[in-house]
Amino acid sequence: MKYEFTIIVPVFNEQECLHELLGQLKAYLAKASKITRVLLVDDGSTDSSPQLIREFCSQNESFRYIIFERNFGKGAALKAAFDHIDTPLLGYLDADLQTYPQDFEKLLPFIGEYDLVTGWRRDRKDTLVKRISSKVGNGVRHFFTSDKMHDTGCPLKIMKTSFAKNIPMFKGLQRFLPAMVLLQNGKIKEVEIPHYPRLAGKSKYNFRNRFMGPLIDCFAYVWMKKSYIKYKIGDRNE
Known part of the structure; x- marks a missing residue:
């Protein structure tokens, strides 16, 4: 089977959500x-997530880990x-199922x-604190990147793999994927999708890591933008 599309799902201590997630x-x-x-991609979970992932993938050939x-x-x-x-x-x-696979x-x-x-996620289904912290984080990123995104941190994205492989990933840079595509002279688009309440488990984010982390990462992005190397080959011999 020649696959056309791969869905990446980072997982960290999401055992309560995994059964529903994998089913969907x-x-x-x-x-x-x-x-x-x-x-x-299990990011060092300390709960039963790795075991559940291994068992499910062993029974479903279109799933890898x-x-x-x-x-x-x-x-x-x-x-x-x-x-x-x-x-x-x-x-x-x-992995928290606040966005659903069918919305791809x-x-x-x-x-x-x-x-x-x-x-x-125009109609957010989060707590007031989470909505405020996300809005502040998005505002900070927009100030530095001018990517014109309403919801940079939305955890539902599709990219051409060739662009993804050219992103020099550093810690925190996942917050800047649209901006990193723009650095490659790529084109980006935002589409409204539904947002759902978290079904189980706990959010790994708070005001500190939604604001202070992105603020620090913005300075790294400014350096990245200034130093980013891009080129196009007009001709070459074999």
């Missing part, structure tokens, strides 16, 4: 508009996935014209 992913693969597989020796962070999970993917398209989905179908029609298509 399997159901989506059966009806997806592209031939799709899933790559689960990477399991880290310890917690390295979401940026490292995405970097590992980018390095191991060979399909033309890749997607990104959080809202983004896929635009990926031909655009190089990254990201969701916009």
